[in-house]
Every structure is written in C-alpha cells, then in structure tokens.
Amino acid sequence: MKFSVPRRTATLAVVAAMALGGLAGTTASAAPGAALAAPDIPLANVKQHLTDLQSIANANGGNRAHGRTGYKASIDFVKAKLDAAGYTTTVQQFTTSGATGYNLIADWPGGDPNQVLMAGxxxxxxxxxxxxxxxxxxxAAVLETALAVSRAGLQPTKHLRFGWWGAEELGLVGSKYYVANLPTTERAKVSGYLNFDMIGSPNPGYFVYDDDPTIEQTFKSYFAGIGVPTEIETEGDGRSDHASFKNVGIPVGGLFTGASRVKTSAQVQKWGGTATAFDRCYHSSCDTTANINDTALDRNSDAVAHAIWTLSGGTTTPPGKVFENTADVAIPDNGAAVTSTVDVTGIAGNAPATLKVDVNIVHTYRGDLVVDLVAPDGSVYNVHNRSGGSADNLVATYTVNASTEVANGAWKLRVQDKAAQDTGYISGFKLTFP
Incomplete structure (x- = not known):
C-alpha cells in the first residue's frame, strides 16, 4: 500500500436492499431461482499462495519489488494458475523508474461484456x-477467488475480470497505466472495481471502503452476517489502486485490515488484539508469512468471494461426472516417469474442451516435476513443466482442451522428477467431465 493524501470521507446513507441493485445506475440481473451463495474460500489454499510468494521473494533477493526479478516471477506464478484454470490472461507492460513493470489481467469467459465487474x-x-x-x-485472496470461479463453473450475468497491479508502491503506477490506456468506451463498461490491499494484518481491524454505496453495503452485510463489526476505512483512503479507477468515475469499493496506524482502545474492545499498530511490519523486512492473522485472512477471503458472487449474479454449471484415483504412487528421485490411471466410462462422444484435471502431488521441490495428462490414444497434454521453484507440493486444477479425444478409456497422469535430491508421490488425480 502506497501513502498519499487522504480525501475527505463522505457520509453515505445506505440500506441493505442496495446490495441487490446495480452499480453506477445499472440494475443487477439476477439469475432465475434462489440467490446463488458464494463458496467458502479454503484458507489453506490462500496461505499456500502466500508461501509460494514468500519462496519467490527468498529466491530473488528477499523482495518482489518493481523492477526486480521477484516481481516478474510473481506475475508468472499467478498467470500460470489462471491459464490452467481457463482464464484469458494478458500481461501489460509499462515503464517507470527506469524499469519495466507488469500488470496481469485475467478475463473469465462469458457474461455481459457491457457490464464488467473487476476485482484487483x-x-x-x-x-x-x-x-x-x-x-x-x-x-492471494483475489487469485483463490478467481480459481473458485473456475472450480464452480460460475456463469455470471456480468463479465468478470481480475487484475494484479505493478508498481503500486511507487505511486499506483500500474493501475493508473491500465486505466489511462482503457478507451473511454471500455471504461464505461466497468460497472465496479473491488480493491483488496492488506487484508491479513496481524493485529487486524475490519475496514470497508465508503465509496460506492452498493459495494459498501455488500461488504457490510457480509460481515454483519458473521457477527463481525466493521468501520469505514480512512487510513488507506485514496492511496491504493482503487483511486486510479475512482478518479475516472468508475464505482469502487474494497476491504482493509490496517497498516501503521495504532489500534485504539475502543477498537481493541471491538476486535481484540492490542493497542499497537495494525501491522507492525508494514513496509519492513518482517512482512513475511509469519506476519499474517489467519482469522482475518480467512474472513476477508470469503468476503471477496461473497462480493464477486453477489455483484456479478449468475449460475453455476451443474456438477459434472467425476473419475478419480486416490492411490499413492511414489515418484522416483530423478528417475523414470510414473503414472496414475483413471478409467472413464459412460461418456458419449469426445472429451470436452474444458476438461478439468485436478492434481495433488506431495513433493519437496515441485520445480523438479514434469506433469502430463495422457489420453487413451497416447496423446500428451503437458500441464506442468518444472515451474514453481523450490516450493513444496503441486495442488492445482488445470483445464485441458481434449475435444479431439474420445472420452472413454484409460486416462493417465504421468509425472517425472527431472532433478536429484527431492522426493514425493502422486496423492490423487481426478478428471471432471461437464
């Protein structure tokens, strides 16, 4: 989060019913039937993303800052997960402070292109x-919510777009660049932008941006529903990427758990913790995986998903037919490839263009691994090729276009360890047919 001069906080009169309305004067199109509930976002998955980002920093001089190798590695890490989940991703380049910066944009297929809901x-x-x-x-919370959209097969009324911004710490440079290069006609299609900057502070508060009333009430209603009081966010007001969108008239909102400001005694009574900084490691070397409050991260991650599901509208794809093998298969260290097999039966015609491949591999160095899906006729679809560096384990869902393959038959997950010293095993392999 980048400091800047806060704007005056407005006083807004809002009611719970506003969460059912549209943004910027539009009306939300509800799907037929009951309102669709957002899934619970697994805290373990969000924390694994944080562990991966920590590993990237550790391997790149201890940081992931603009112009440093750790930042580009972070972009590549997030992009790989989104690509595997079926998103259309775009890496946008810009230059600032004498170095190349990167924004990552991910679009989920479908939804009304004239009503775009963004989160970043x-x-x-x-x-x-x-x-x-x-x-x-x-x-990490935005990433896991995007992956949850894919897992659920969400079919939103609005088009969903996610963004990861570069050089925010240098003055919101990446998000300003994105907005400045968005044609006026495209800006008009963005019905709302949700921003999430610092949502796991170790001594947390629960702050909601007081910008667009509909977005604000969506978050307030969620936290009220789980019995957590909120306050209007003022410490970081205007100093994160939502300002880039707000300044061109796009409705914005978001969440925050506090930075260097000291928690008041009244806030301690409300939320617990101590009358010290919300984040004592703000902009410091101790902002590591040890600097996270799990409860705050869990609650806020679920709130991200709640807002995406509520504000985008839509339905989920009916559950598909699942074929799974949970038998452990040892992976030899720097040895021959091994396979886990699932026998697919009862599926007419060819496999889908969006075949979901769930992989669960326990391994002490996933950067050693090459992972392929092998179709019954022997065709090979690579899903993981020695990426992820020194991080442990490979737990991921990939989307494979297998539409040229006959569905029925023996499908194999083939895994090979290509380097020495680290070992592991295939813990599970699952195919989901729509």
Missing amino acids: AHLDSVSSGAGINDNGSGS
Whole structure:
C-alpha cells in the first residue's frame, strides 16, 4: 500500500436492499431461482499462495519489488494458475523508474461484456521485504477467488475480470497505466472495481471502503452476517489502486485490515488484539508469512468471494461426472516417469474442451516435476513443466482442451522428477467431465 493524501470521507446513507441493485445506475440481473451463495474460500489454499510468494521473494533477493526479478516471477506464478484454470490472461507492460513493470489481467469467459465487474490487488512489494501482508494477502485472496470461479463453473450475468497491479508502491503506477490506456468506451463498461490491499494484518481491524454505496453495503452485510463489526476505512483512503479507477468515475469499493496506524482502545474492545499498530511490519523486512492473522485472512477471503458472487449474479454449471484415483504412487528421485490411471466410462462422444484435471502431488521441490495428462490414444497434454521453484507440493486444477479425444478409456497422469535430491508421490488425480 502506497501513502498519499487522504480525501475527505463522505457520509453515505445506505440500506441493505442496495446490495441487490446495480452499480453506477445499472440494475443487477439476477439469475432465475434462489440467490446463488458464494463458496467458502479454503484458507489453506490462500496461505499456500502466500508461501509460494514468500519462496519467490527468498529466491530473488528477499523482495518482489518493481523492477526486480521477484516481481516478474510473481506475475508468472499467478498467470500460470489462471491459464490452467481457463482464464484469458494478458500481461501489460509499462515503464517507470527506469524499469519495466507488469500488470496481469485475467478475463473469465462469458457474461455481459457491457457490464464488467473487476476485482484487483497490487502484486508488488517494497524493496525492503517480501510483502506478504502488503500485498500478498490481497493478491492471494483475489487469485483463490478467481480459481473458485473456475472450480464452480460460475456463469455470471456480468463479465468478470481480475487484475494484479505493478508498481503500486511507487505511486499506483500500474493501475493508473491500465486505466489511462482503457478507451473511454471500455471504461464505461466497468460497472465496479473491488480493491483488496492488506487484508491479513496481524493485529487486524475490519475496514470497508465508503465509496460506492452498493459495494459498501455488500461488504457490510457480509460481515454483519458473521457477527463481525466493521468501520469505514480512512487510513488507506485514496492511496491504493482503487483511486486510479475512482478518479475516472468508475464505482469502487474494497476491504482493509490496517497498516501503521495504532489500534485504539475502543477498537481493541471491538476486535481484540492490542493497542499497537495494525501491522507492525508494514513496509519492513518482517512482512513475511509469519506476519499474517489467519482469522482475518480467512474472513476477508470469503468476503471477496461473497462480493464477486453477489455483484456479478449468475449460475453455476451443474456438477459434472467425476473419475478419480486416490492411490499413492511414489515418484522416483530423478528417475523414470510414473503414472496414475483413471478409467472413464459412460461418456458419449469426445472429451470436452474444458476438461478439468485436478492434481495433488506431495513433493519437496515441485520445480523438479514434469506433469502430463495422457489420453487413451497416447496423446500428451503437458500441464506442468518444472515451474514453481523450490516450493513444496503441486495442488492445482488445470483445464485441458481434449475435444479431439474420445472420452472413454484409460486416462493417465504421468509425472517425472527431472532433478536429484527431492522426493514425493502422486496423492490423487481426478478428471471432471461437464
């Protein structure tokens, strides 16, 4: 999060019913039937993303700052997960402070292209640390929500777009660049932008932006529903990427758990914790995976998903037919490839263009691994090729276009360890046919 001069906080009169309305004067198109509930976002998945970002920082001089190798590695890490989940991703380049910066944009297929709901977070850290709360926390929650959209097969009324911004710590440079290069006609299609910057502070508060009334009430209603009081966010007001959107008239909102400001005694009574800084490691080298409050991260991640599901409208794809093998298969260290097999039966015709491949591999160095899906006729679809560095385990869902393959038959997950010293095993392999 980047400091700037806060704007005056407006007083808004809002009612719960506003969450059912549209943004910027539009009306939300509800899907037929009952309102669709957002899924619970697994805290373990969000924390794994943070562990991965920490590993990237550790391997790249201790940070993920603009112009440093750790930032580009962070972009590549997030992009790979989104590509595997069926998103259309775009890496946008810009230059600032003498170095190339990157924004990552991910579009979920479908939805009304004239009503775009965006959610985003800055992915860069300061140069003094790994930036796990600021802002790995927001980046990881947005990433896992995007992956949850894919897992659920969400079919939103509005078009969904997610963004990870570069060089926020240098003055919101990446998000300003994105908005400045968005044609006026395209800006008009963005019905709302949701920003998540620092949502796992170790001594947390629960703050909601008081910008667009509909977005604000959506978040307030969620937290009221789980018995957590909120306050209007003022410490970071106007100093994160939502300002770039707000300044061109796009409705904005978001969440925050506090930075360097000290928690008051009244806030301690309300939320617990201590009368010290919300984040004592703000912009410091100690902003690591140890600098996260799990409860705050869990609640806020679920709130991100709640807002996406509520404000976008839509339905989920009916559950598909699942074929799974949960038998452990040992992976030899720097050895021959091994396979886990599922026998698919009862599926007419060819496999889908969106075949979901769930992989669960326990391994002490996933950067050693090459993972392929092998169709019954022997065709090979690579889903993982020695990426992820030194992080442990490979737990991911990939989307494979297998539409040229006959569905029925023996499908194999083939895994090979290509380097020495680390070992593991295939823990599970699952195919889901729509």
